[in-house]
Amino acid sequence: MIEFQHLTKRYARHRPAVDDLTCTVAEGRVTGLVGPNGAGKSTVLRTLLGLHRPTAGRALIRGRGYAELRAPQREVGAVLDAGARTAHPGRRVRDHLRWLARAGGLPASRVPAVLAAVDLDGERRAGALSLGMTARLALAAALLGDPAVLVLDEPSNGLDPAGAHWLRGTLRTLAAEGRTVLVSSHAMGELARTADHLLVIAGGRLRADAPVADLAPDGDPETLEAAFLRLTEAR
Numbered sequence: 526m527i528e529f530q531h532l533t534k535r536y537a538r539h540r541p542a543v544d545d546l547t548c549t550v551a552e553g554r555v556t557g558l559v560g561p562n563g564a565g566k567s568t569v570l571r572t573l574l575g576l577h578r579p580t581a582g583r584a585l586i587r588g589r590g591y592a593e594l595r596a597p598q599r600e601v602g603a604v605l606d607a608g609a610r611t612a613h614p615g616r617r618v619r620d621h622l623r624w625l626a627r628a629g630g631l632p633a634s635r636v637p638a639v640l641a642a643v644d645l646d647g648e649r650r651a652g653a654l655s656l657g658m659t660a661r662l663a664l665a666a667a668l669l670g671d672p673a674v675l676v677l678d679e680p681s682n683g684l685d686p687a688g689a690h691w692l693r694g695t696l697r698t699l700a701a702e703g704r705t706v707l708v709s710s711h712a713m714g715e716l717a718r719t720a721d722h723l724l725v726i727a728g729g730r731l732r733a734d735a736p737v738a739d740l741a742p743d744g745d746p747e748t749l750e751a752a753f754l755r756l757t758e759a760r
């Protein structure tokens with residue numbers, strides 16, 4: 526569903542932020558992209574979404590680069606900054622989503638469907654939403670095209686425990702529907718409870734591509750944290 530083929534991204538003359546990344550992300554499960562701050566997670570996701578041009582290699586969604594997708598909203602939904610207030614504060618949530626649907630050539634009937642999926646009241650004004658509600662609106666917008674692929678960068682940042690709990694359940698439901706869900710985090714504990722599979726990166730390089738159950742066979746969060754620290758230590 527998502528493929529990275531020798532993906533390398535170097536900003537100016539710095540050392541590569543992503544260095545020769547090769548792996549695939551399968552459908553029907555939540556895959557966590559995890560690594561310490563500065564590991565290259567956002568660069569991987571932004572390159573996948575066509576916001577950065579790779580220095581070398583490719584990032585593909587269902588066999589194509591993002592720029593080659595004919596109807597991108599129908600193929601991939603993305604949340605790169607869940608807390609960003611992108612809607613006009615005076616606009617109702619429902620109207621903001623209608624406008625996005627229209628811009629993407631999507632039927633207006635998708636709006637109530639995504640509001641239900643994220644359990645958000647469409648009558649509320651965007652400016653009156655809490656951070657958690659703003660994150661729900663961002664996910665609703667990503668789901669408008671009913672995409673088979675979802676890409677989320679640190680979606681639980683700033684969420685309270687109830688919001689994080691809701692997000693975990695929602696991502697698992699979306700994966701159980703057969704979607705490919707790729708979600709980044711620097712917090713291993715958060716991902717351990719959401720993801721089925723982990724891609725661990727550090728210094729731009731892939732350090733592990735394994736099921737959560739392989740990294741912590743005893744299911745103990747401390748075992749997983751120890752594995753994370755071992756895998757991501759500087760080399």
Ligand SMILES: Nc1ncnc2c1ncn2[C@@H]1O[C@H](COP(=O)(O)OP(=O)(O)OP(=O)(O)O)[C@@H](O)[C@H]1O
Pocket residue numbers: 536537539542560561562563564565566567568569711
């Ligand atoms: N636009 C840019 N120009 C130059 N360097 C950049 C740019 N964006 C990111 N970097 C550098 O690339 C490296 C990887 O950054 P990136 O944001 O992809 O990591 P990350 O794993 O998402 O980090 P975090 O968890 O802190 O968000 C870092 O060294 C960062 O300073």
